[in-house]
Structures are given as structure tokens and as C-alpha cells.
Amino acid sequence: MTLVERLKRFTREPLVHFLAAGALIFAVWGGGGDAADRSITVSEVQVRGLTEQWEQQWHRQPTPAEVDGLIRDRIKDEVYYREAVRLGLDKDDIIMRRRMRSKMEFLVAAQAENEIPSDAALQAWLDAHRRNYATDPILSFDQIYVAGDRHRAQSVLAQLNRGADPAALASLLSVPPTVDDAPAAEIDRQFGDGFAKAIAALPPGRWTGPVASGFGQHLVRLRKLTPGAVQPLSAVRKAVENDWREANRIGRENAAYQALLDGYTIRIAKP
Amino acid sequence: MKLPRKMPLTLGIALLGLAACNRTGVVDGKTDTEIKLAAYPERVYWGDTHLHTSNSVDAFAFGAKLGPEDALRFARGEEVTATGGLKAKLDRPLDFLVIADHSGGLGATQALYDAPRLFLRDPTLRRWHDSMHEGPQGRLKVTAELIDLAGRNALPAALSDPEGQKKRTAKIWTTHSSIVERYNEPGKFTAFIGFEYTLMPRGDNLHRVVVFRDGKARTDTVLPYDPGQGDAPVSKLWDYMDAYQKATGGQVLAIPHNSNVSNGLMFEMVGPGGGPMTAAYARRRAAHEPLVEATQIKGDSEAHPFLSPNDEFADFGKAGWDIGNLTMQRATTPDMQAGNYVREALKRGLAIEARTGVNPYKFGLIGSTDSHTGLATGDENNFFGKHSGVEPSAARASAPQNLGNTAGRFGWQYLAGGYAGVWARGNSRSAIFDAMLRKETYATTGPRMTVRFFGGWNFGADALQGDWVKAAYAAGVPMGGDLNGSAAGVKGAPKFIVSALKDPIGANLDRVQIVKGWIDAGGKLHERVFNVVWSSPETRKLTGDRLPPVGDTVDIATASYKNTIGAPQLATVWTDPEFDPAQKAFYYVRVLEIPTPRWVLFDVLRYKAKLLPGTRLKDQERAYTSPIWYHPQG
Numbered sequence: 001m002t003l004v005e006r007l008k009r010f011t012r013e014p015l016v017h018f019l020a021a022g023a024l025i026f027a028v029w030g031g032g033g034d035a036a037d038r039s040i041t042v043s044e045v046q047v048r049g050l051t052e053q054w055e056q057q058w059h060r061q062p063t064p065a066e067v068d069g070l071i072r073d074r075i076k077d078e079v080y081y082r083e084a085v086r087l088g089l090d091k092d093d094i095i096m097r098r099r100m101r102s103k104m105e106f107l108v109a110a111q112a113e114n115e116i117p118s119d120a121a122l123q124a125w126l127d128a129h130r131r132n133y134a135t136d137p138i139l140s141f142d143q144i145y146v147a148g149d150r151h152r153a154q155s156v157l158a159q160l161n162r163g164a165d166p167a168a169l170a171s172l173l174s175v176p177p178t179v180d181d182a183p184a185a186e187i188d189r190q191f192g193d194g195f196a197k198a199i200a201a202l203p204p205g206r207w208t209g210p211v212a213s214g215f216g217q218h219l220v221r222l223r224k225l226t227p228g229a230v231q232p233l234s235a236v237r238k239a240v241e242n243d244w245r246e247a248n249r250i251g252r253e254n255a256a257y258q259a260l261l262d263g264y265t266i267r268i269a270k271p
Numbered sequence: 272m273k274l275p276r277k278m279p280l281t282l283g284i285a286l287l288g289l290a291a292c293n294r295t296g297v298v299d300g301k302t303d304t305e306i307k308l309a310a311y312p313e314r315v316y317w318g319d320t321h322l323h324t325s326n327s328v329d330a331f332a333f334g335a336k337l338g339p340e341d342a343l344r345f346a347r348g349e350e351v352t353a354t355g356g357l358k359a360k361l362d363r364p365l366d367f368l369v370i371a372d373h374s375g376g377l378g379a380t381q382a383l384y385d386a387p388r389l390f391l392r393d394p395t396l397r398r399w400h401d402s403m404h405e406g407p408q409g410r411l412k413v414t415a416e417l418i419d420l421a422g423r424n425a426l427p428a429a430l431s432d433p434e435g436q437k438k439r440t441a442k443i444w445t446t447h448s449s450i451v452e453r454y455n456e457p458g459k460f461t462a463f464i465g466f467e468y469t470l471m472p473r474g475d476n477l478h479r480v481v482v483f484r485d486g487k488a489r490t491d492t493v494l495p496y497d498p499g500q501g502d503a504p505v506s507k508l509w510d511y512m513d514a515y516q517k518a519t520g521g522q523v524l525a526i527p528h529n530s531n532v533s534n535g536l537m538f539e540m541v542g543p544g545g546g547p548m549t550a551a552y553a554r555r556r557a558a559h560e561p562l563v564e565a566t567q568i569k570g571d572s573e574a575h576p577f578l579s580p581n582d583e584f585a586d587f588g589k590a591g592w593d594i595g596n597l598t599m600q601r602a603t604t605p606d607m608q609a610g611n612y613v614r615e616a617l618k619r620g621l622a623i624e625a626r627t628g629v630n631p632y633k634f635g636l637i638g639s640t641d642s643h644t645g646l647a648t649g650d651e652n653n654f655f656g657k658h659s660g661v662e663p664s665a666a667r668a669s670a671p672q673n674l675g676n677t678a679g680r681f682g683w684q685y686l687a688g689g690y691a692g693v694w695a696r697g698n699s700r701s702a703i704f705d706a707m708l709r710k711e712t713y714a715t716t717g718p719r720m721t722v723r724f725f726g727g728w729n730f731g732a733d734a735l736q737g738d739w740v741k742a743a744y745a746a747g748v749p750m751g752g753d754l755n756g757s758a759a760g761v762k763g764a765p766k767f768i769v770s771a772l773k774d775p776i777g778a779n780l781d782r783v784q785i786v787k788g789w790i791d792a793g794g795k796l797h798e799r800v801f802n803v804v805w806s807s808p809e810t811r812k813l814t815g816d817r818l819p820p821v822g823d824t825v826d827i828a829t830a831s832y833k834n835t836i837g838a839p840q841l842a843t844v845w846t847d848p849e850f851d852p853a854q855k856a857f858y859y860v861r862v863l864e865i866p867t868p869r870w871v872l873f874d875v876l877r878y879k880a881k882l883l884p885g886t887r888l889k890d891q892e893r894a895y896t897s898p899i900w901y902h903p904q905g
Contacts, residue, residue, distance in 0.1 A: 053392065054392070056434075056435055094405075095401065095404045095405055098404055099404050106385070172735070172840065172842065173772070173839065173840050174721065174723070174770050174772045174840060174842065175772070189363070189775075190314075190775065191775055192775035192776050193362075193363075193775075193776060213775065214773070214774070214775030214776050214777070214839075215772075215773065215775065215839040215840070216839060238453065238456060239456070241453070242344075242453055242454065243349075246340070246344065246349075
């Protein structure tokens with residue numbers, strides 16, 4: 001492993017991102033804000049920042065006196081902040097705590113969201129979650145709707161098995177009497193949850209049932225059942241990438257927190 | 272500035288990390304043009320055209336943590352964690368989704384929340400920033416103030432600062448469109464790019480959802496249009512839409528919503544400035560706004576008992592919403608009601624057409640949620656609330672819901688939200704958008720009933736037998752269509768085929784009605800609601816236009832009902848007994864379910880919620896189709 005590879009690998013560690021981003025923020029905003037440090041430097045960059053903010057608000061340049069005012073206020077902020085921290089005023093402040101937590105979470109999330117997966121990572125994800133990306137079972141069947149209860153449906157079934165015309169025995173319902181090559185989800189969408197699964201379990205080639213849908217009782221003749229098939233990455237890449245991304249984001253957030261948590265000893269006393 | 276000694280190295284690593292992220296995501300799957308379209312619409316596609324995420328200024332302030340990605344994942348059927356911490360998964364995924372975040376201040380409250388406090392000079396913004404960090408109560412207060420100030424044209428300058436806002440908007444808009452593209456899978460799930468235009472002079476709701484037919488390549492060339500505060504005319508939105516279409520060759524449409532809280536401004540008889548509406552103005556309105564959202568969480572806008580005293584079902588979703596405009600800054604007076612409701616607008620359209628030759632209110636109907644939680648929930652048993660401040664809890668049903676005002680609207684008056692049913696030839700942006708343009712759509716208050724509606728003169732005796740849908744398309748026009756009384760072969764009254772199938776996992780149907788509106792020779796407007804087919808016809812007989820009620824199987828204690836009354840399907844071929852070939856008219860279908868428990872009862876069951884006296888516990892949920900218009904001459 002070359003140094004560059006090591007470095008790259010190192011940069012994939014959530015904790016490193018966390019610390020690096022934290023350091024970056026510190027570098028930009030911190031401005032030497034160590035509470036123990038008794039010197040305050042207001043840099044050119046900071047003065048420019050203050051001036052720009054002022055311009056956005058008032059739509060004109062601040063006068064030199066106004067710039068001095070901004071700087072004085074900035075120093076006042078800093079002095080009070082440091083003294084407040086010294087006195088521990090940040091410790092019991094719910095707003096402060098929530099704010100600090102949300103900043104930390106934001107840092108982690110921003111890092112995780114930018115990650116682009118490699119083909120190998122996506123393939124590994126697909127291999128581990130094949131069932132999520134398999135095609136639905138495909139079914140072809142005929143059905144008639146029979147108004148009334150199961151008992152009546154059974155007597156109609158007997159007639160069908162004696163060779164009666166299904167169309168003549170069907171009660172009116174606007175669902176297709178003949179379904180060809182429909183995915184299970186599509187069938188459930190039309191007939192109600194679980195209908196496709198119930199049909200898939202039927203002996204094929206003859207009228208049978210009754211099977212309950214969301215509407216009532218149906219008699220069904222299963223003609224063809226093609227089980228769901230596992231899909232190659234190329235066919236489901238978009239969905240896999242979206243899911244990988246989401247899981248990765250959550251995973252990294254958890255890992256970053258865990259890494260920090262690991263540095264602590266936790267004791268809980270429940271009343 | 273003093274840096275720790277190790278800084279250059281860590282900085283370098285951070286930058287390396289960022290550089291590695293610049294590769295764009297791989298897009299695969301089918302494009303719109305590769306989807307095989309059916310010869311005619313064979314199935315209805317379900318969606319929500321009106322969902323807000325944390326990018327909406329009010330949604331974020333209300334506490335919503337769920338962004339567009341969570342919203343899309345949820346709509347497609349994945350499990351997400353709602354803002355309040357509950358796990359949420361839609362039992363039946365949707366087919367399409369329009370995330371319609373407010374263009375006004377897009378991302379502004381999030382920016383305010385995330386801003387270093389140091390930079391917030393404006394005392395109001397600073398106070399809001401602090402309040403939002405205090406938690407839910409603070410957020411609620413901020414949102415109420417925000418909406419109120421927006422209605423009064425008094426937002427802090429920094430929030431409406433055009434340059435800062437433009438930059439922020441551009442970033443959010445293009446990031447958003449990238450996410451939408453990642454989830455748009457023609458043939459499986461359609462993710463539209465869109466936004467909400469939030470015009471609200473003095474709190475009168477003139478909002479529209481704007482939907483693009485196109486992908487990121489085109490929509491990234493514009494920013495979502497923000498009318499700002501005050502009185503910008505709606506025609507400015509149409510100018511924006513025209514400019515977009517001209518510059519990109521793309522297509523875009525607008526869907527008005529919550530006319531019920533517009534204080535009469537949504538469907539006016541007059542044009543801008545108060546003079547009679549011109550033909551040119553009417554034409555523009557009809558061309559840009561082919562659909563109206565008739566029902567959603569903030570009430571139902573189909574009809575009102577004040578306007579339709581003979582319609583015993585017109586009171587659905589009116590309580591609380593009909594007393595004032597959106598922000599309750601102004602009370603609603605009776606003279607305003609006619610401009611607030613869809614049925615009246617369809618009638619007014621006929622009157623304006625009689626005068627100018629053009630019908631500005633020739634629109635189709637859809638329902639949607641307007642949820643501000645990132646969760647497109649439309650059912651009574653999964654109502655996640657109008658916004659994240661009122662996600663499921665014991666208190667929400669009885670809590671006052673005042674946006675910036677102290678007058679009374681209460682939690683229970685929210686509806687659980689509606690959905691849009693679209694008869695498209697396939698599931699893709701182009702197929703669904705084109706179906707919307709031809710108004711082949713219907714609104715439901717949540718349940719997914721399948722409703723067909725055709726008009727024509729040449730339906731045979733077997734109009735509901737066998738492969739009748741195919742035949743109906745060949746011999747007539749579907750919902751949203753036009754019947755021409757002077758066409759060749761026209762004789763007598765047209766026939767209407769209507770078929771309603773219950774939601775396969777929902778309640779049985781009570782009845783199917785056809786609502787007719789027409790204009791007489793003297794220019795007077797009329798309406799009548801016909802019961803055309805109903806359950807248990809052997810025991811329920813018509814008296815005038817009234818039927819005995821279907822009954823009621825709701826068990827309050829268990830928030831449940833039984834399908835022992837009603838019918839799974841109602842279908843018939845109907846002819847208007849009063850048909851006058853010389854009168855312009857429209858016909859639309861209203862389907863009513865049997866009574867079912869409202870979301871408040873699930874709150875009682877799950878959270879032991881205490882309800883206020885007068886809380887509505889059950890309702891007959893419904894569907895409204897787009898009309899079919901009859902014209903004596905073409």
C-alpha cells in the first residue's frame with residue numbers, strides 16, 4: 001500500500017473527517033478563540049467579513065466609524081464569550097448545548113453526504129440485499145368475482161368445474177377478468193394486499209379458490225407463475241446507489257458518534 | 272489568526288476529502304421515451320403534488336428535519352424516521368411525487384437557524400434564531416410570526432434581501448433537482464421538479480403549486496419564482512412560465528390550492544384591477560392553470576353549504592376554514608364565498624365564457640396533502656400532521672392552530688390530506704404531466720378508489736360489459752373532456768358512463784353522484800346534484816334528490832368500521848333528465864364512501880387524546896372527478 005493509498009484510506013475514516021472538518025471550522029471561525037488565551041486578535045479577514053455582513057444588511061458601505069463600532073462589538077462578544085466559558089455558563093445552557101450538538105451533527109452529515117460509492121461497494125451492497133432488488137413474481141391468471149360469501153363462491157366453483165362459462169357466473173366488478181404477466185405488486189395494488197401471494201400458492205391450470213380480495217370472493221385459474229429473479233447491478237444501479245448512500249450516511253453518523261462515545265465511560269443510575 | 276501547528280496537514284486532508292466528492296452520480300435506468308405507453312390509460316397513478324420538506328421556510332421553522340431525499344424515499348415506500356422520532360413507512364407506495372417547497376425564502380429559516388449568531392444584526396432575526404434553538408415551542412412561535420409578517424408585507428429586510436436570497440435559492444434549487452433526478456425512475460416512480468408560489472396579499476391565499484414536465488437540465492436554468500410580499504399580480508407567474516417555456520422548450524403548469532381561504536380572490540368574476548375579465552386574461556388563466564387542488568389538509572374546497580344549500584354533503588372539511596383567510600387577518604364574509612369554491616368557479620367560468628367567449632375556470636380536479644412534514648400521508652390512520660409541530664400526540668387534536676392570530680381554528684379541523692389520481696398512459700414525467708394537461712384526473716380525500724367517467728352519444732347497450740373501457744375511449748371522451756353538441760351524429764342527450772370501485776383495502780361505497788352546473792338563456796347559473804347509483808337500491812329509494820342515509824358502522828371505541836353496508840363497486844350509464852341541447856353545462860362525479868373514523872379517533876385510541884366538544888369524529892370520504900363540459904356549438 002503506497003502512502004497515497006494509506007492517506008486515502010485514512011481519509012475515509014469518519015472520525016478523521018469529523019476532526020478535519022472541525023479543525024477547518026475552527027481555523028475559519030475560531031480566530032484564536034481559546035478561552036484560556038488572554039489575547040484577542042481581530043484579523044483582516046474577520047474585519048472584511050464583518051463589513052460584508054453589514055453591507056448585506058444596509059446595502060451601503062459602513063463608514064470608518066461604523067467599522068470601528070463593529071470591531072468593538074466583535075471584541076466585546078469575544079471577551080464576554082471567553083469569560084462566560086471561564087465561569088462555566090455554557091454548561092447548563094440548554095440552547096447552547098443543543099446548538100453545539102447540532103453543529104457537530106451537521107459536520108458529520110455534510111461529510112457523509114458527499115461520498116460517492118465505487119462499483120465494488122455497490123456490488124457488495126447488492127449482494128448483501130439481493131431480495132430488495134429482485135423482480136416481483138410475475139403471474140398470469142383468470143378470475144371471476146362472486147358477490148356474496150365463501151359458501152356461495154364454493155357452489156359457483158362447483159359449476160365452473162362442471163364446465164360452466166365463467167363470464168356468465170361472474171358478478172360485475174371493474175377488475176380485469178384476465179391478467180397477463182403482471183408483477184405481484186401491481187396485482188396487489190388492484191386487488192388488495194396479499195392477493196398475489198394467495199394466488200401464487202394455488203394449484204395451476206384449473207379453477208380454484210375462493211380467494212379473498214379487498215372486494216370480496218374470487219375464483220381463480222392460475223395459468224403461469226414466474227418467480228422473482230435477482231437483478232444485475234446494471235439494472236438496479238440507481239436504487240442501489242440511493243439506498244447505499246442513505247445507509248452510508250446513517251452508518252457514518254453512528255460511527256462518528258460511536259468513536260466519540262468510546263472515549264467516555266458511561267454510568268447510568270436509574271431511579 | 273493563530274493556527275495550531277498541525278493545521279496545514281489536516282486542512283490538506285479535508286480538501287482531499289472534498290476533491291474526491293466531485294464526481295457526479297451515475298444515472299441509469301430508463302428515460303421517459305423508453306417507457307412503453309399503453310394505448311389508452313389502463314390504470315390510475317396515485318400521487319401527491321403538494322409536499323413540503325425542511326427546505327420550506329415554515330416547515331423548517333415548525334421543526335421539520337426531513338429533506339427532499341427522505342420525502343422521496345418515503346413516497347416510494349421506504350421507511351424513514353419522522354421529525355418527532357416515530358418510524359414511518361407508507362403501506363402503499365405512491366406512483367409520483369411533486370415536492371413543492373415555498374419559493375419565497377427557500378431555505379431561509381434553515382439558513383437563519385444555521386447562521387453564526389454573531390452575524391445576525393437584525394434584532395428580530397436574532398430573537399428568532401434563539402427561539403428556534405429553544406425547541407418546538409419557540410419554533411412554533413417563530414413560524415406564526417413569520418407567516419403573519421409575510422401576510423402583512425413586513426418581513427425583516429435581511430430575510431427578503433434579494434441578492435442573498437438568490438444565491439441561497441440557486442444552491443438549494445440545483446441541489447434539490449439533483450436529488451429529484453436520482454429518485455425519478457420512469458416506469459416505476461416519477462419524481463417531478465416543482466415549487467410552491469406563495470402569493471398571500473393581506474393573508475388571502477393565492478398559492479399555486481408549479482410543476483415542471485422537465486428534468487434538471489432545463490429547470491436549473493431558472494430559479495423558482497417568488498412573488499415576494501404584497502400584491503404582485505398572478506399574471507407575473509404566467510410571464511415566468513411563458514419565459515421558461517420559450518427559453519428551454521420545456522413545459523410547466525400551475526395548480527391553485529386552498530381557494531377556501533382566499534377570501535373570494537381565487538376565482539373572481541373580474542380581471543386584475545377590478546374591471547370585467549377580458550378574453551385574453553381568461554385564456555391565459557385557463558392555459559396556465561389546467562388543474563385545481565380541490566381538497567387537502569387545510570380543508571376542502573369543492574363546495575360550501577352557503578352556496579349549495581340543497582347539497583347535504585357540502586359541509587365536508589369546512590369547519591374552521593370558512594371563517595377567515597389563511598392567516599385569519601381578515602374574516603370571510605358571505606359575499607366572498609363564491610370566489611372560494613371549485614363548484615362555483617366552474618359555474619362562474621360558464622358565465623365569463625358567455626360574455627367573452629373564453630372560460631378561465633375550465634379546470635380539472637386533484638387532491639393532495641400540503642403536508643409540511645416531508646411525509647406524503649393521506650389516510651386517516653396515518654395522519655402525520657400538517658407540520659412537524661403537530662405530529663401524532665395526545666394534544667394535537669384539541670390544540671388551537673392559529674397562524675399569527677388568536678381567532679379560533681383547532682387541530683381536529685385539519686383533514687388527513689388528499690391524493691391525486693391521474694389516468695396516464697404510463698408512469699413517467701411526460702405521461703403524467705400530459706394527462707394533467709388534458710385534465711384526466713380526479714381528487715380523493717385519501718382513499719384510493721378507482722373512478723372512471725366517460726361522456727358520449729354512441730355508447731352501446733353493453734357499455735359496462737367486457738372490455739368496456741377501451742370501447743368507451745373509442746366512442747366518447749373521458750373526464751376532463753368536451754362534448755360538442757353540434758358534432759356529426761349527435762342526437763338527443765349525451766350518455767355518461769360512471770364506474771367507481773372502492774379502495775381495495777378501504778371502505779365500501781355509499782353512492783355516486785353527478786354534479787351538474789349550467790347557465791340558462793338569461794345568463795343565470797344553476798347547479799343540481801343527482802344521485803345516479805347507490806348501494807342497497809332495493810331498500811333505499813329516492814325522494815326528490817334525496818336518498819336515505821347509507822347507515823353507519825363506525826365503532827368509536829376502536830376507531831374501526833365494517834363493510835357490512837355499502838357496495839364494493841357502483842357503476843351505471845346515466846342520462847341527464849333535464850338535458851337542454853342549447854345550454855352550456857358541466858358534469859362531474861362525486862363518489863361517497865360509507866362513514867369511517869376520522870384521524871382524531873386514532874389519536875384517542877393510540878394516545879388517549881382528549882377531544883373538544885364538537886370535534887368531528889367520522890366522515891364520508893370522497894372523490895371528485897374533473898368535469899366533462901357540454902358545448903352546444905363545438
